[in-house]
Amino acid sequence: MSDKIKIKFTVNGDSEEREAVVGETLLKFIRDELNLTGTKSGCEIGECGACTVLLDGKPVNSCLVLAVELDGKELLTIEGLSKNGELDRLQQAFIDHAAFQCGYCTPGMIMAARSLLERNPNPNDSEINKALSGNLCRCGAYQEIRDAVKDSASK
């Protein structure tokens, strides 16, 4: 069965109307239908956080959400952060602190960290660790990631 359902949503500020295949994950829809490949696919079982996006302002693992659930919602992906070619503060802080090696975890880390800073503009180390505990970095850049988040918070 590959039924499709018509869905309306906004992605990074733009309204869109598309068809989503029932049974397809939001992750696959974002990458293959919207061609926004900044969102990464790692484990596809909720364990790694590489696929983190903001749905109605809240971070979710897009590999555990159905594409059809996007109907009526607002989606923010890593591509939506920069404005007029300028990186946002958190993205710049990741660069300044070399908070990655391969960069595969970075989009998910940044989306999860962004949501943390909205909830708690001045997080301490342990609050950052907790908030990012669902995001794995196989290169082990955790210290630099924490520094980048703190630095961005202080600005």
Next chain:
Amino acid sequence: MKMLSYDYVKCTGLSEAVDILAKEEQAYPYAGGTDLMVGMRGGKFAPKKLVDVKDLPELNVFEENDQGIIIGAAITLNQIACDDSIVKNIPILAEGSHSVGGYTIRNRATLAGNICNASPAADTAAPLYTLEALINIAGPDGNRSLPVEEFFTGPGQTALKKGELVQSIVIPRPFPAGKGVYSKASRTGSVDLATVGVAVQNWGEHVKIAVGAVAATPVRALSVEKAINEKGEKSSAEAAKLVHNDIAPITDIRGSREYRYHMVEVLVRRGLEQTMGV
């Protein structure tokens, strides 16, 4: 990635959802999807239809009334973990909810989904046992209510009958007078299922203890409770040893049977020290 094939329906009324669940084969309530999506990928579930219950108004109730605190089945674990009344009156449930996965998982995962998935390691189960929570069930033959201890019937199994779904979970009044703690031993100290989970709730005059991941369902540590509540045992170390009578742990990837016997005793002892001052 294998494309999964099933229907999806977003229900707007409880009776519609019950109707579909009662009439159609292999129709599953779909809440946060954090167990379902993983289970479908691994072949554990093969639904023909997902019935999205997240928007049902009846399942979005979250209020405190004369009966207690009513938590609708669509309420997420993050909502529970930071709710003022829950943090104040029944912090053990806030702790149990907060210990599930990471923040992004808890944005989607529901309390009802956690107990309906019926993992013996479900982190909210042991706290709910010590609070004597009630599960409100809606079904084709009307509504009924069950104590949470009767809801769990085996690993992955519940007392729900065909067509039934959980409408809400009630934490009844009076709320416990004393302190309660939920402690979890896991492999990483970060996002991981419990190797052992222990809830100890002081009720003022007596204590209630429940343990997870050490039997086919979460269980009450009745031998420990009896020693303290009825026989006046004052030593938390002596009382904690008795938990071995109440459990039947197995060896799996998270820990051996022996390790679980050991850890559950340690966590019960610490829980008693923290809550009962014994």
